[in-house]
């Protein structure tokens with residue numbers, strides 16, 4: 001599918017990365033809400049500055065599976081109707097006048113090997129990825145520079161092995177086009193926008209396009225089934241910062257779908273893919289179903305209240321229940337992959353579990369990437385190459401891997417249903433400006449922070465002990 005032909009998808013105009021840095025800085029790098037008040041039970045996550053978002057979040061969460069069971073729920077402006085498997089949008093007078101936008105949020109990935117280091121810089125400069133204590137926040141950028149430079153060679157090898165860049169942009173554009181088509185088939189004409197967190201097209205660009213198009217109602221759909229502070233949380237924080245600064249955007253009714261791993265359509269689509277791949281083994285009933293999720297540092301879950309692990313475990317439970325309903329009773333395991341840096345990450349680790357399973361005599365294994373809905377470096381390189389090799393060396397003889405959902409029709413249809421269900425609960429996201437944000441707008445304070453931060457980073461960079469420590473952890 002040609003992304004350029006997709007009218008709702010954002011244009012590919014390139015913003016220089018240096019502008020992005022400036023942009024982020026202007027909008028403030030302070031943590032705002034990933035609110036604690038939703039039914040996801042997220043507590044104590046940074047500072048909460050938006051009651052409005054908390055409300056929106058709670059409402060849009062209700063517009064998920066709860067409402068499926070009770071279609072007469074809270075939706076006000078439009079009605080979602082439920083057939084066997086279908087939801088259609090019946091527009092009311094107000095909704096018919098609305099110009100509806102759907103903003104797909106995703107991580108982004110380097111398009112070329114040349115992009116790898118600046119992409120990594122953007123990632124590590126995110127205070128939701130490297131969570132420094134408040135006192136040390138001024139080190140965020142120098143540290144990001146250091147880590148991105150040290151890690152870039154290893155990352156480049158990975159991207160080189162999968163064709164010289166990330167497929168994320170292309171796949172996300174295709175998903176956007178497919179979602180637009182699915183919503184139109186359900187009587188809801190929409191513009192679909194793609195906003196990436198760390199690479200083009202950046203979320204900031206997508207939002208500018210939404211403004212230019214004079215969208216009057218927006219559904220925000222992060223392409224992560226489970227919520228994590230480091231993914232959906234980080235993307236929502238960026239959005240809030242942009243929306244707060246702008247008169248039009250701060251009044252725009254928005255509904256954010258924070259997590260959707262529990263949706264019937266998603267669970268069914270995953271079960272379908274697993275069932276299909278199991279069928280390719282000679283003895284399907286003997287295959288170990290091996291879920292591999294992207295990890296997060298343990299502190300996110302245990303100190304910051306990230307619901308990621310709980311949601312992941314519930315997601316696996318739901319998928320396994322669905323398989324059992326179909327008479328599939330295989331053993332299964334969940335492990336976490338892709339750890340980075342010198343901190344403890346969620347366990348068990350994928351590489352260690354693969355070795356243990358091989359040693360225990362497991363002969364057939366089906367790997368299932370579960371935290372992301374597109375193929376990307378961690379499926380195509382880490383799982384398909386590194387983990388496969390490790391598994392075969394460890395005694396596993398028959399290896400299979402479930403493909404990512406990408407544009408699987410039943411999955412896209414379910415995303416369309418999620419959008420329709422969320423639409424009526426859209427509320428303005430506006431929130432008062434956080435006073436502590438003023439710091440970031442003060443050029444003198446900013447210059448002082450950067451000056452001392454750069455000196456410290458320079459010292460760290462040329463300290464042999466520091467270089468060794470990073471090499472050991474990052475390579």
Ligand SMILES: C=CC1=C(C)c2cc3[nH]c(cc4nc(cc5[nH]c(cc1n2)c(C)c5CCC(=O)O)C(CCC(=O)O)=C4C)c(C)c3C=C
Nearest residue numbers: 108109110129155166228230231294296340371372376377
């Ligand atoms: C739900 C998915 C993801 C979570 C949670 C997540 C957390 C997280 N990631 C890093 C560090 C890196 N991630 C990188 C790539 C990457 N991460 C995800 C998803 C999640 N990350 C995806 C889909 C991708 C691939 C993008 C692509 O180009 O295909 C990378 C860069 C690649 C590499 O060098 O390995 C890093 C680094 C941290 C630190 C973190 C939680 C704190």
Ligand SMILES: [Fe+2]
Nearest residue numbers: 107294295338
């Ligand atoms: Fe990641």
